[in-house]
Amino acid sequence: MENSTQESNLRSEICVTYDSPYPIYAMAVTNAAASPHLRRIAVGSFIEEFNNRVDILSFDHDALSLKPTPSLSFDHPYPPTKLMFHPTPSASTSTATSAGNLLASSGDCLRLWELRDTSIEPISVFNNSKTSEFCAPLTSFDWNEVEPRRIGTSSIDTTCTIWDIEKGVVETQLIAHDKEVYDIAWGEAGVFASVSADGSVRIFDLRDKEHSTIIYESPQPDTPLLRLAWNKQDLRYMATILMDSNKIVILDIRSPTMPVAELERHQASVNAIAWAPQSCRHICSAGDDGQALLWELPTVAGPNGIDPISMYTAGAEINQLQWSAAQSDWISIAFANKLQLLKV
Amino acid sequence: MAMEDQSQEEVPENLKKQLALAVRSIQWSYAIFWSISSKQPGVLKWGDGYYNGDIKTRKTVQAEELNADQLGLQRSEQLRELYASLSAGETSPQAKRPSAALSPEDLTDTEWYYLVCMSFVFNVGQGLPGRTLAKNQTIWLCNAHRADTKVFSRSLLAKSASIQTIVCFPHLGGVVELGVTELVFEDHKLIQNIKTSFLEVPYPNVSKIPDPIPDNARNNNGLVYPQVNMPETSLNQLVEYPEVNIYSPNNSSNDFGAKQPNEELNMVEDIDGEACQMQSWQFMDDEISNCVNNSTNSSDCISQTCDNPEDIVPISNGKKVTDNGMHQAQESNQQKLNSSDLRGDDIHYQSVLSNLLKTSQQLILGPYFSNSNKESSFISWRKDKLWSSQIPQTGTPQRLLKKVLIEVARMHERCQHESGKYDGKRDGLPKPEIDEIDRNHVLSERKRREKINERFLILGSLVPSGGKVDKVSILDRTIERLRELEKRIEELESHRDVGMLESRTRSKPYDAIERTSDNYGTNKHGNSKKSLTNKRKACDMEEPGTDNGCSLLRDSSTDNVTVSVVDKDVLIEMRSPWRESLLLEVMEAISKLHLDSQTVRSSNTDGILSLTIKAQFKGSKTASTGSITQVLQKVIRRC
Numbered sequence: 001m002e003n004s005t006q007e008s009n010l011r012s013e014i015c016v017t018y019d020s021p022y023p024i025y026a027m028a029v030t031n032a033a034a035s036p037h038l039r040r041i042a043v044g045s046f047i048e049e050f051n052n053r054v055d056i057l058s059f060d061h062d063a064l065s066l067k068p069t070p071s072l073s074f075d076h077p078y079p080p081t082k083l084m085f086h087p088t089p090s091a092s093t094s095t096a097t098s099a100g101n102l103l104a105s106s107g108d109c110l111r112l113w114e115l116r117d118t119s120i121e122p123i124s125v126f127n128n129s130k131t132s133e134f135c136a137p138l139t140s141f142d143w144n145e146v147e148p149r150r151i152g153t154s155s156i157d158t159t160c161t162i163w164d165i166e167k168g169v170v171e172t173q174l175i176a177h178d179k180e181v182y183d184i185a186w187g188e189a190g191v192f193a194s195v196s197a198d199g200s201v202r203i204f205d206l207r208d209k210e211h212s213t214i215i216y217e218s219p220q221p222d223t224p225l226l227r228l229a230w231n232k233q234d235l236r237y238m239a240t241i242l243m244d245s246n247k248i249v250i251l252d253i254r255s256p257t258m259p260v261a262e263l264e265r266h267q268a269s270v271n272a273i274a275w276a277p278q279s280c281r282h283i284c285s286a287g288d289d290g291q292a293l294l295w296e297l298p299t300v301a302g303p304n305g306i307d308p309i310s311m312y313t314a315g316a317e318i319n320q321l322q323w324s325a326a327q328s329d330w331i332s333i334a335f336a337n338k339l340q341l342l343k344v
Numbered sequence: 345m346a347m348e349d350q351s352q353e354e355v356p357e358n359l360k361k362q363l364a365l366a367v368r369s370i371q372w373s374y375a376i377f378w379s380i381s382s383k384q385p386g387v388l389k390w391g392d393g394y395y396n397g398d399i400k401t402r403k404t405v406q407a408e409e410l411n412a413d414q415l416g417l418q419r420s421e422q423l424r425e426l427y428a429s430l431s432a433g434e435t436s437p438q439a440k441r442p443s444a445a446l447s448p449e450d451l452t453d454t455e456w457y458y459l460v461c462m463s464f465v466f467n468v469g470q471g472l473p474g475r476t477l478a479k480n481q482t483i484w485l486c487n488a489h490r491a492d493t494k495v496f497s498r499s500l501l502a503k504s505a506s507i508q509t510i511v512c513f514p515h516l517g518g519v520v521e522l523g524v525t526e527l528v529f530e531d532h533k534l535i536q537n538i539k540t541s542f543l544e545v546p547y548p549n550v551s552k553i554p555d556p557i558p559d560n561a562r563n564n565n566g567l568v569y570p571q572v573n574m575p576e577t578s579l580n581q582l583v584e585y586p587e588v589n590i591y592s593p594n595n596s597s598n599d600f601g602a603k604q605p606n607e608e609l610n611m612v613e614d615i616d617g618e619a620c621q622m623q624s625w626q627f628m629d630d631e632i633s634n635c636v637n638n639s640t641n642s643s644d645c646i647s648q649t650c651d652n653p654e655d656i657v658p659i660s661n662g663k664k665v666t667d668n669g670m671h672q673a674q675e676s677n678q679q680k681l682n683s684s685d686l687r688g689d690d691i692h693y694q695s696v697l698s699n700l701l702k703t704s705q706q707l708i709l710g711p712y713f714s715n716s717n718k719e720s721s722f723i724s725w726r727k728d729k730l731w732s733s734q735i736p737q738t739g740t741p742q743r744l745l746k747k748v749l750i751e752v753a754r755m756h757e758r759c760q761h762e763s764g765k766y767d768g769k770r771d772g773l774p775k776p777e778i779d780e781i782d783r784n785h786v787l788s789e790r791k792r793r794e795k796i797n798e799r800f801l802i803l804g805s806l807v808p809s810g811g812k813v814d815k816v817s818i819l820d821r822t823i824e825r826l827r828e829l830e831k832r833i834e835e836l837e838s839h840r841d842v843g844m845l846e847s848r849t850r851s852k853p854y855d856a857i858e859r860t861s862d863n864y865g866t867n868k869h870g871n872s873k874k875s876l877t878n879k880r881k882a883c884d885m886e887e888p889g890t891d892n893g894c895s896l897l898r899d900s901s902t903d904n905v906t907v908s909v910v911d912k913d914v915l916i917e918m919r920s921p922w923r924e925s926l927l928l929e930v931m932e933a934i935s936k937l938h939l940d941s942q943t944v945r946s947s948n949t950d951g952i953l954s955l956t957i958k959a960q961f962k963g964s965k966t967a968s969t970g971s972i973t974q975v976l977q978k979v980i981r982r983c
Contacts, residue, residue, distance in 0.1 A: 014719055014720065014721050015721040023744075025744060025748055046744065046747070046748070048747070048751065048755070050755075050759070077756075078752055078755045078756055078759075079748065079752050081749070081752055107756065108756040108760075136753075137752065137753035137756040137757060139748075139749050139753065156753045180749075180750075180753075182749050226742065226745055226746075227745075243742065243746070244741050244742065265725075268741060269741035269742045270742075271742055271744070271745050272745075288741055288742065288743075293725065294722055294725075307725060307727055308725045309724070309725060310720070310722035310723060310724050310725055311722060311723060311724075311725045312721055312722045312723070317743075317744070319744040319745060342720075342722065343719055343720050343721045344720055344721075
């Protein structure tokens with residue numbers, strides 16, 4: 001362990017670390033084009049208690065430092081399961097969002113927060129429950145880049161809810177799966193996909209809500225699929241990871257049920273995946289073996305499978321991975337209490 | 345025809361048109377004339393050129409209808425203009441780049457190649473044009489894109505532009521270069537035709553000479569030989585034909601194909617000696633390789649190099665896939681940088697390119713994933729070095745991820761359940777009185793739930809199932825069963841004791857026992873259970889003396905049964921001497937009358953049982969007050 005981390009630490013000048021006082025999980029990079037040299041990263045804590053926090057860090061490209069902004073920090077009930085910034089903040093038209101940068105968080109329900117210069121204000125809470133004030137807890141959500149007023153959430157009550165956040169209403173709620181839905185990802189303006197504990201990847205089109213397409217089912221029935229990533233550069237491809245598996249399954253939506261590739265070079269289970277925002281053939285994955293691997297998908301795979309092109313070894317299981325289009329040459333990972341930015 | 349004015353370049357203006365004609369006749373991609381520079385003797389530089397290859401954008405709105413060659417000329421002009429503006433930007437970076445009709449991103453790779461060629465200079469003997477001039481021989485280069493840079497300095501450029509064949513031949517003290525994106529094998533005839541047809545002294549074979557000029561005297565067989573003895577004159581005359589597309593047979597796929605026949609017709613009409621003309625066209629036809637139909641597909645306006653997502657652009661060179669000529673040029677540039685063997689040409693090329701690139705728009709190059717990039721946090725992955733997992737795999741895999749997906753949801757739910765006990769408005773956040781939930785608590789909670797579920801299962805098996813197996817139904821049936829059983833016990837006991845009780849007398853009065861019973865729960869259960877739902881308090885009634893009770897029973901003055909029926913509601917009031925199990929019998933009688941008792945109030949004072957029962961008819965059967973009274977009196981009198 002020492003050797004590899006030393007080797008990685010030798011390049012410390014190109015890997016920026018932030019030590020958090022508590023374990024962290026959720027992470028998001030701002031897309032605001034405000035100042036390219038000062039990027040903001042939101043970090044959510046993972047404390048198994050009621051009181052959790054979300055901190056906003058500033059990443060200084062020149063100084064290569066990550067610093068928290070104490071004034072920009074807020075409480076969150078229980079750990080946020082996902083954080084995401086508005087995909088196109090400059091293009092937002094609604095008056096509420098024109099002022100600053102929007103951050104969305106999921107947990108018990110979907111919440112919107114506005115990042116102002118010196119404070120963060122909660123804007124709205126999206127709760128679809130009719131009977132009480134509580135909605136079914138959310139496992140994940142995705143902000144539609146093409147239609148930024150749409151956010152899709154996935155929940156343990158087997159449904160996916162599509163919100164129109166400008167009007168503050170539910171556009172639609174679909175019973176997506178037979179079991180809990182663990183992740184959701186938008187493809188186009190009205191098309192999204194979700195993965196579930198029932199082991200299937202399904203694509204939904206909002207124009208035809210009655211039908212969904214199963215494009216993959218886990219080989220052992222009922223092996224939950226935990227995460228999903230849709231390649232925004234080439235919408236044919238998606239990646240997903242299974243529970244307790246070191247495989248990353250690459251799917252082509254044009255050929256359902258048969259994965260295009262299975263990337264199997266992690267030495268422990270995979271925790272997170274992210275497609276490269278600037279290339280259609282690259283994907284990064286991170287897992288319990290403490291490694292972040294960069295893969296390039298060839299057109300023809302060799303007989304022994306696909307090898308990654310490069311790797312990074314952290315000191316602990318890597319739980320989170322984000323590769324933002326706003327800073328496409330940096331990959332952010334989270335492990336233990338640390339957030340690290342790795343230069344690609 | 346008067347000779348055209350000489351342009352400020354050292355080549356005759358009409359040369360451009362000659363080149364145009366030449367290259368279009370054979371449908372090659374470009375023609376360049378390298379001329380000896382006046383400023384630097386012994387150096388070949390760009391003289392003129394004509395671009396006939398792929399274009400990416402077509403300025404569709406044309407003020408006047410231009411035909412292909414006019415467009416082609418215009419395009420070549422625009423390319424030259426662009427080059428001029430780019431290089432102007434290079435020399436004076438502060439000055440705003442003069443706007444050209446075209447901008448770099450409008451160009452295809454082949455156009456880029458053409459444009460970059462404008463920057464090249466060759467010493468005599470150096471490079472393809474240089475050697476051509478030195479040897480005074482035609483050089484035909486196949487697979488130019490794969491040629492060694494020593495042989496052909498622009499081979500990398502050619503590669504990006506997919507130029508596969510280049511031919512150079514000396515002409516007029518300079519060098520004419522023709523290039524095409526296809527592989528054309530050496531064909532001297534082709535060169536000969538070009539030379540004779542457009543540029544030089546023609547062969548005596550008259551059929552090779554297109555002679556569109558109307559005012560040339562011609563003999564019947566169409567020989568123009570006498571007129572074209574003088575190369576200069578012939579060149580001029582050659583050029584002086586109306587600006588119509590004369591390549592009609594060739595450009596069948598051209599947009600202007602439709603126009604061609606007409607124009608040709610016009611041409612033919614205009615000119616005497618049409619037989620000759622037709623003949624010459626036909627000859628031209630034969631000369632043309634039919635397969636050369638590539639780039640002039642202007643109707644499609646498809647650039648050969650337009651971005652196709654199917655293409656594999658090796659990212660290991662770190663390109664942004666969507667960019668066209670620039671990035672590939674950059675690639676070449678980079679590769680050149682890395683190559684140790686830098687020739688003078690290369691340096692020149694690099695500098696030109698870098699200047700051009702600086703002045704052009706910002707490129708977003710993808711990251712360099714190659715491991716030689718020292719700036720990356722990543723190291724190259726090695727298969728042979730099997731990294732044993734640095735982190736000991738204890739506990740559950742994907743621990744945090746699973747927690748996020750499963751445990752956090754449970755935390756919320758638990759919190760919601762607990763908060764549900766509290767009334768009042770909630771702002772969405774649960775109250776912070778909830779205790780700390782740690783892992784152990786979770787586990788013990790789970791165990792407790794499992795135990796409870798187990799017991800429910802057992803209970804469910806004990807009570808006769810009514811179909812539903814959910815917890816609530818199980819409990820209901822259990823309650824019902826218990827009551828049934830209790831009642832039966834009471835019955836049995838009372839019947840057993842009746843005999844004994846008869847002999848005893850009631851000794852003491854006892855306090856009034858007032859009992860009320862409510863209808864159990866909601867109406868979810870079957871009506872048959874209603875009669876059993878009366879609560880039975882622990883009876884602390886003492887055993888009364890029955891003698892009194894019996895005698896009292898016979899005393900009609902103490903009998904009193906009042907029944908009133910209002911719709912489905914029945915009110916029964918009765919007084920009678922108390923005896924053991926009287927109440928039970930009354931209730932049984934009532935149920936036999938298909939009455940559901942809603943409330944029962946009974947009091948026992950001085951041995952008299954006063955009963956007030958409110959009941960409802962269940963179902964549609966009703967009984968009259970008289971019948972009810974009769975039944976009850978029967979019950980009372982029973983001993």
